[in-house]
Each structure stands twice: as C-alpha cells, then as structure tokens.
Amino acid sequence: MQISYPVPEGLLDEVCDSQGNLRPIYNDVSRQFAEYDQEGFHKLHTYAKDYLKNQGISFLVYSNKTGTHQEDTFPIDLMPRLIDANEWQSLEAGMLQRNKAINLFLKDIYNKQSILKDKVVPYDLVLSADGYLREMVDFIPPGDIYNHVCGTDLIKDAQGVWRVLEDNVRNPSGVSYVITNRQILKIIAGDLLKSSEILPVGVYPEALHQMLDSVSHHKQNPVIAVHTPGIYNAAYFEHGFLARNMGAHLVEGRDMFVDQNEVYLKTTKGQQKIHVIYRRIDDLYLDPMAFNPDSVLGVPGLFQAYRSGNVTIANAPGCGAADDKAVYAYMPRIIKYYLDEDPIIPNVETFFCDNDAHMSHIKENMKSMVIKPVNMSGGYGIVMGHQMTQAEMDAQYLKLKHNPRDYIAQPTIQLSTHATYIESEKAFKPRHIDLRMFTLMGDQYEYVLKGGLTRVALREGSLIVNSSQGGGSKDTWILSK
Amino acid sequence: MLLSRHANHLFWLGRYIERCDHTNRFVYIQYDSILESPSDEHKRIVLNSLGNMFGLNQGFSDLNDPIILQNELMLHETNTNSIRFCISRARNNTMNVRNILSVEIWENVNRLHLFLDNAPEHIQMQGMNFELNQRVTEYCALIRNSINSTMLHDESWATIRLGIHLERSILISRILISQLSGIEKLNDEHEGDPLRFTLLITLLKSLLAKDMYYKTRSKLLSISGVVEFLITDPLFPRSINYNLDNARKIYNRIFAKENQDEICYEINRLVDHFKYIRSEDIGPRPMEFLKKYLNLIEQVTYNFERDHLMI
Numbered sequence: 001m002q003i004s005y006p007v008p009e010g011l012l013d014e015v016c017d018s019q020g021n022l023r024p025i026y027n028d029v030s031r032q033f034a035e036y037d038q039e040g041f042h043k044l045h046t047y048a049k050d051y052l053k054n055q056g057i058s059f060l061v062y063s064n065k066t067g068t069h070q071e072d073t074f075p076i077d078l079m080p081r082l083i084d085a086n087e088w089q090s091l092e093a094g095m096l097q098r099n100k101a102i103n104l105f106l107k108d109i110y111n112k113q114s115i116l117k118d119k120v121v122p123y124d125l126v127l128s129a130d131g132y133l134r135e136m137v138d139f140i141p142p143g144d145i146y147n148h149v150c151g152t153d154l155i156k157d158a159q160g161v162w163r164v165l166e167d168n169v170r171n172p173s174g175v176s177y178v179i180t181n182r183q184i185l186k187i188i189a190g191d192l193l194k195s196s197e198i199l200p201v202g203v204y205p206e207a208l209h210q211m212l213d214s215v216s217h218h219k220q221n222p223v224i225a226v227h228t229p230g231i232y233n234a235a236y237f238e239h240g241f242l243a244r245n246m247g248a249h250l251v252e253g254r255d256m257f258v259d260q261n262e263v264y265l266k267t268t269k270g271q272q273k274i275h276v277i278y279r280r281i282d283d284l285y286l287d288p289m290a291f292n293p294d295s296v297l298g299v300p301g302l303f304q305a306y307r308s309g310n311v312t313i314a315n316a317p318g319c320g321a322a323d324d325k326a327v328y329a330y331m332p333r334i335i336k337y338y339l340d341e342d343p344i345i346p347n348v349e350t351f352f353c354d355n356d357a358h359m360s361h362i363k364e365n366m367k368s369m370v371i372k373p374v375n376m377s378g379g380y381g382i383v384m385g386h387q388m389t390q391a392e393m394d395a396q397y398l399k400l401k402h403n404p405r406d407y408i409a410q411p412t413i414q415l416s417t418h419a420t421y422i423e424s425e426k427a428f429k430p431r432h433i434d435l436r437m438f439t440l441m442g443d444q445y446e447y448v449l450k451g452g453l454t455r456v457a458l459r460e461g462s463l464i465v466n467s468s469q470g471g472g473s474k475d476t477w478i479l480s481k
Numbered sequence: 482m483l484l485s486r487h488a489n490h491l492f493w494l495g496r497y498i499e500r501c502d503h504t505n506r507f508v509y510i511q512y513d514s515i516l517e518s519p520s521d522e523h524k525r526i527v528l529n530s531l532g533n534m535f536g537l538n539q540g541f542s543d544l545n546d547p548i549i550l551q552n553e554l555m556l557h558e559t560n561t562n563s564i565r566f567c568i569s570r571a572r573n574n575t576m577n578v579r580n581i582l583s584v585e586i587w588e589n590v591n592r593l594h595l596f597l598d599n600a601p602e603h604i605q606m607q608g609m610n611f612e613l614n615q616r617v618t619e620y621c622a623l624i625r626n627s628i629n630s631t632m633l634h635d636e637s638w639a640t641i642r643l644g645i646h647l648e649r650s651i652l653i654s655r656i657l658i659s660q661l662s663g664i665e666k667l668n669d670e671h672e673g674d675p676l677r678f679t680l681l682i683t684l685l686k687s688l689l690a691k692d693m694y695y696k697t698r699s700k701l702l703s704i705s706g707v708v709e710f711l712i713t714d715p716l717f718p719r720s721i722n723y724n725l726d727n728a729r730k731i732y733n734r735i736f737a738k739e740n741q742d743e744i745c746y747e748i749n750r751l752v753d754h755f756k757y758i759r760s761e762d763i764g765p766r767p768m769e770f771l772k773k774y775l776n777l778i779e780q781v782t783y784n785f786e787r788d789h790l791m792i
Binding site: 053054055056226231236240241243244248249250251252254255265266267268269272 | 482483484485486488573576577578579580581584587588591592595636736789790
C-alpha cells in the first residue's frame with residue numbers, strides 16, 4: 001500500500017507535502033505499510049474493525065426513527081498520526097497553562113469575581129452562561145481544583161499553526177479510544193511502535209486515579225466511584241473502561257444514597273462511604289433536590305454532601321461556565337489576567353453576535369464562516385456558511401440577531417489533512433483531522449496524556465470529525481525524540 | 482465490596498448462561514431423537530415435552546418442522562425461552578458489570594451474542610443446525626471456563642456460581658418433569674420396550690448423564706434408577722443434590738449472616754432432604770415429588786434475590 005496523493009491547494013497535509021511527496025517523519029510507517037498489498041491491508045483493516053466489534057468498543061446512538069439504541073463502533077484508521085517531541089513540548093506546556101488559567105477563572109467567578117469586577121470578562125457573559133451554577137457561589141472544592149479532567153480540541157491550520165478550537169470542561173470523553181487504538185496498533189504494527197520510540201498512553205487510568213486520590217478530603221485509600229448514567233449512555237464503554245482500569249466502582253445514581261451529608265454505596269454487605277465521585281453525568285442531573293427534580297440519574301442530597309466537604313465531585317459542578325464558546329473567546333485575556341503570560345497556543349478568531357461591529361463582519365463574510373451554538377457539543381448545531389444558500393444565510397443572520405448570546409461565529413478554518421484509509425476505494429486519501437488532548441489537574445498534581453485522540457472526518461471535504469456524525473479516529477504517536 | 486445491583490447482574494449472568502446451555506442441548510437432543518423415531522407416539526411425546534418445557538403454543542405439526550423449532554427456541558429475538566434472548570440478556574448483564582469482570586468473559590459473551598445476532602442465512606434456513614448447536618455449546622463452555630479461570634474466586638465469582646447452580650437445579654427439575662410427563666403416561670405394557678428405553682436415553686443425554694449413569698449403575702435402565710441418579714447423586718455435576726449442595730456451600734461462605742439467616746435455613750433444609758433421599762421416598766410417581774421440590778427451589782432462589790440483590 002503506497003501513501004501518495006495530490007494535496008489540494010491551500011491545504012496543509014501532515015503526511016504528504018504540496019508536491020505529494022511523503023514527509024520524512026512518515027518514512028518508517030510508509031515502509032511498513034508498503035509490505036502489504038491492497039488485499040492484505042484491507043484484511044488488516046477488517047481485522048481492526050472486528051476487534052472493535054468483539055471487544056464491544058462502541059458508542060450508543062439513539063435513533064428517533066426506530067426508537068431504539070444502535071451500537072456503533074468508532075472507526076479506527078490504521079494510519080497513525082505522528083507528532084515530534086519538540087512540537088509536543090509546546091502543546092503540553094500550552095495545555096497546562098490553559099487549564100491552570102481555567103481553574104483560576106472558575107475559582108474566581110464563584111468567589112471573589114475579580115476578573116468580572118476588573119471588566120476583563122463581562123459580568124453578563126459569565127452569569128448568563130448555561131453552565132454557571134449559582135449553587136456553587138462561595139464554595140471552593142478540595143485542592144482548589146474545579147476542572148479535574150479537561151479535553152481540549154485543537155486544530156492545525158493551513159499555515160501549520162496549532163490553535164485551540166474548544167475547551168471541554170464538563171464531561172470530556174474519548175480517552176478510552178486513545179488507549180484502545182494504541183492496543184490495536186500494537187497488535188497490527190508492533191515492530192513499528194517499538195522502533196519509533198513513542199510515549200505510552202496506557203498509564204492514563206493510573207494517572208487519573210492518582211489525580212482523584214489527590215483531591216479527596218479522606219487521604220487514606222479514598223473510595224472512588226465513576227458515576228455513569230448507565231448502559232444506554234453513548235459513552236458507557238468509556239465509563240466502564242476507566243472504572244475497571246482504576247479499580248474504582250462503576251455506579252449509577254441508584255447505587256448511592258446520602259445520609260447525614262455523607263454519601264454511601266449500597267453493597268451486599270451494607271453501606272460503604274464514598275469519598276470521590278468522578279461523575280460522567282451533567283450538572284443538572286446530579287441531584288434532584290438541588291437541580292432538576294425530574295432527574296433519576298442523580299442522588300438526592302448529593303450536592304449538600306458536596307458542599308459540606310464530605311465528598312469530592314470531579315469535575316466540579318459549574319465548570320460549564322468555562323465550557324461556553326463565548327467565554328472561550330476571552331481565554332487569551334483570562335490567561336493574561338491570572339498568569340501574566342500570553343497563550344502558548346492561540347485561539348481561533350471568534351466573533352460575538354451581541355457586538356455590532358462583529359455582526360457586520362459576520363453578515364459580510366458569512367459564506368466563509370462557521371456559526372456555532374455556544375452550549376452544544378458533539379458537532380451538533382454547527383452551520384457552515386459555504387453550505388448555505390443566500391436565503392439560508394439571511395435566515396441565519398436573523399436568528400443570530402434575535403439570540404445573540406446563543407451563538408458565536410468563526411472563520412472557516414481549513415483543518416490539516418492526514419492520510420486516511422478509505423475502505424470503498426481501498427486507498428489512502430487526505431481527510432481533515434483535529435486533536436483532542438486530555439489534561440488532569442489535581443492537588444499538587446498535573447498530567448497531560450502523552451498522545452490524544454486524533455479524530456478524522458471520513459467523508460471527503462467534511463470538517464466535522466465527531467463520532468456521532470460519522471467521524472473516525474487515529475492513534476496519535478508522540479515521538480520521544 | 483459488591484454493589485447490590487451488580488450482584489443482581491452477576492447472579493443473572495450465571496442463570497442466563499446456564500439456561501442457554503441447557504436449552505441448546507435439550508432442544509437439539511430431543512429433535513435428534515425423533516429423526517429415528519420408533520413410532521409416532523414417541524414423536525408426539527417428545528414434541529409435547531418440548532412444548533411443555535418452553536410453554537410453546539404451536540401444535541404438533543409446527544413443532545415437527547425443524548425450521549420453526551430452531552427459530553422459536555434458538556434464534557427468536559424476543560421469545561424469552563430462546564437462546565438468542567438468553568444471550569442478549571446475559572450480554573446486558575455483562576455490560577452492566579464490565580468493570581468487575583475480566584475482558585475474556587466479556588469478549589466470549591459478546592462473541593456468542595454477535596454470532597447469534599448474525600447467524601448466517603444457511604444456518605437459519607436449514608433448521609436444527611448442528612453447527613449452530615456446536616458453536617453455542619463451545620461458547621457456553623468457554624464462558625464458564627473464563628468465569629472460573631479469570632476471576633478472583635471472591636464474592637463476584639461466587640454470585641455467578643450461585644446463579645449457575647440454582648438455575649441448573651431448576652432446569653434439571655423441569656427437564657425431568659417435562660420428560661416424565663410423557664414417560665409416565667405409557668402404561669406398563671411398554672416396560673422393557675424400545676419406546677421407554679429411547680425416552681430414558683434421551684432424558685439422560687439431555688443432561689449429559691448417559692455415560693455416568695452407566696458407570697454408576699450396573700442395573701438395567703429404569704425410570705426409578707434414572708430419576709434417583711439425577712436427583713440424588715452427590716458426585717454428578719448435573720444432579721439436583723450436587724447443585725443444591727454447591728449452592729449451599731457458596732451461600733454459607735459468602736452471604737450467610739451470623740444470626741437468624743432464613744435463607745441459610747431454607748437451603749440447608751432442602752439440601753439435607755435431597756442428601757438422604759432414596760427411590761422409595763420418591764415414590765412411584767416422581768412427578769409430584771419433583772413439582773413440590775421445584776417450587777421450594779424457586780422459592781429459595783426468589784428469597785435470595787429479594788434479600789441480597791437489588792430487586
């Protein structure tokens with residue numbers, strides 16, 4: 001299997017240069033894959049698919065049409081993405097910088113609100129964020145940590161500059177696919193991994209465990225639970241994967257109860273106190289007594305136990321205030337305010353719909369812009385200007401005008417592309433990719449996963465990489481030298 | 482430390498795997514026996530016993546159709562007696578406790594589920610397919626083996642084993658009842674003739690008991706001998722006595738509370754009763770005996786779920 005294809009003008013391909021020649025960093029990979037003919041490589045690809053299916057490495061999608069849940073595997077592309085050590089160093093430093101700033105921001109907006117009083121970030125922007133929880137005001141979690149686990153989405157633009165696309169501070173998922181992708185590549189291309197000297201990713205569950213340990217108020221062997229909505233949640237595989245690999249309990253709301261502001265597990269031998277809950281459910285479903293009274297996923301009284309300091313919840317409720325795409329646009333200022341540093345990794349330029357000058361710009365340039373709802377994830381609700389007719393753009397503009405707080409606009413960035421095996425063509429073709437990096441913040445503890453989830457838009461020309469919208473993923477190799 | 486909800490899933494994982502294995506074997510062996518049936522009466526008895534065992538409403542002619550039989554009892558998606566349904570429930574149970582089971586257990590359950598979900602067309606159309614039967618038998622054995630050899634033999638493992646032993650006790654009782662209901666109807670003229678002999682052999686094969694029966698009993702095949710063996714033998718893994726005794730040991734080791742454990746008392750009483758039974762205690766009509774004790778076993782099982790699991 002040869003890796004060579006014409007690279008469209010204006011795009012940056014990470015594997016082939018503008019002349020279609022292989023970049024030197026991919027020489028070893030290319031040599032390995034060249035040992036397979038078309039049929040042989042197709043068999044490898046099928047083997048990987050079957051492995052995912054047999055292992056049940058999947059996510060659930062609810063179909064409105066059939067009214068049932070459908071289990072889909074998250075396609076893996078066997079062509080790994082390589083990042084050299086130097087490039088990685090600045091990415092890692094950028095993640096630590098950014099997440100420290102986010103943490104300080106969250107602590108500030110729920111307590112002193114200095115950044116708001118100093119008018120660095122508008123009051124109403126933060127207080128109107130869907131993820132801002134008044135219930136968290138005047139409370140500081142253990143270790144002063146709010147964003148214990150952060151998934152940051154990055155892209156490489158046509159000039160080769162890394163930019164942060166989005167901060168996922170509520171319930172970032174995908175890390176289990178990072179580890180299982182590596183497992184598959186080890187089976188298929190073990191020799192290549194060995195000779196490439198890449199940094200390991202399998203230590204993540206241990207690092208997560210250490211981080212959760214560090215933020216417990218109970219220091220002697222704290223009991224940790226992963227709180228899942230259940231087997232019908234799209235990311236259930238990941239919840240079970242992390243719980244198993246940490247030796248933590250995998251619990252649903254109905255497995256816990258609160259008594260005298262302490263949280264307990266219901267076990268066959270009676271109640272057992274829990275000290276740290278790594279929750280994978282949204283804020284509003286955590287506790288029907290504090291938030292959504294219709295929630296059956298949460299635990300009545302949990303939030304009161306949390307505020308009493310008897311249990312740690314990771315990530316802290318209210319982190320969504322930093323998850324908001326409108327707040328994202330202020331991140332460079334937030335970093336500067338708390339750390340007195342310029343961002344190591346810049347943002348994508350962002351336009352606000354409640355700013356007249358920005359709205360003029362959006363109106364004139366909508367064809368080359370992307371409109372995003374501030375509070376949605378998974379790629380849902382995103383509208384691409386170049387896919388709209390004039391009438392649709394006019395309607396969209398009116399929508400932005402009437403709901404300015406609910407949207408932001410960004411110029412359409414041509415994400416870098418990467419050699420991706422296309423099953424129907426049995427050949428490698430360039431497809432757009434991004435990178436989700438995972439950062440852990442604990443008490444005197446910080447860790448960035450040495451790798452990440454490279455997501456690939458399998459459809460030609462598509463810029464939407466999310467699994468729920470037909471995306472796939474690649475193993476990401478960080479070269480140690 | 483085991484969550485009550487997880488214990489419930491583990492318990493039912495054991496029960497569903499056992500149910501799947503028994504159904505697979507029972508159906509195939511029953512059908513196999515009518516391929517060289519000595520008489521129409523034999524066919525009718527066998528097919529009636531299948532109908533009784535699984536609560537099927539189809540008439541004789543439908544059950545005589547191998548494709549209908551296979552589809553109803555092996556591959557039917559929603560018939561709660563089909564092995565496909567059992568495995569989909571077992572998979573659901575496994576998913577809920579994936580974090581405490583080994584990867585091997587999950588993979589084996591999942592593979593069987595995928596196999597049944599995507600059974601090739603030639604298997605579906607052929608009816609009562611040997612390949613299907615063999616694959617299910619092998620997978621069930623793999624799953625049981627992976628439970629025994631990849632799990633710590635702790636409370637989680639014990640809960641699965643408890644489910645297996647209780648389910649097996651129940652299924653042996655029900656298989657005996659369904660088979661004896663036909664055999665007992667034969668009048669004494671059939672004593673010693675091929676029909677009775679065939680039915681008893683089929684019953685033994687359904688419980689993988691034929692070879693061991695002959696090893697332990699030098700007497701000629703008889704209803705009382707077969708029933709006594711399958712109810713009381715302390716060493717045969719598919720006797721009711723053996724399974725209840727193992728269930729008792731597991732329960733006492735893991736679940737029994739120090740004082741006043743009602744379930745402990747019920748199980749001990751049941752086991753001691755089976756331990757000392759002789760054929761004269763079973764009587765000339767073993768059906769009544771079996772029905773009474775089937776009720777008691779099911780009651781103990783229910784009480785265990787009520788008191789220890791999250792139901």
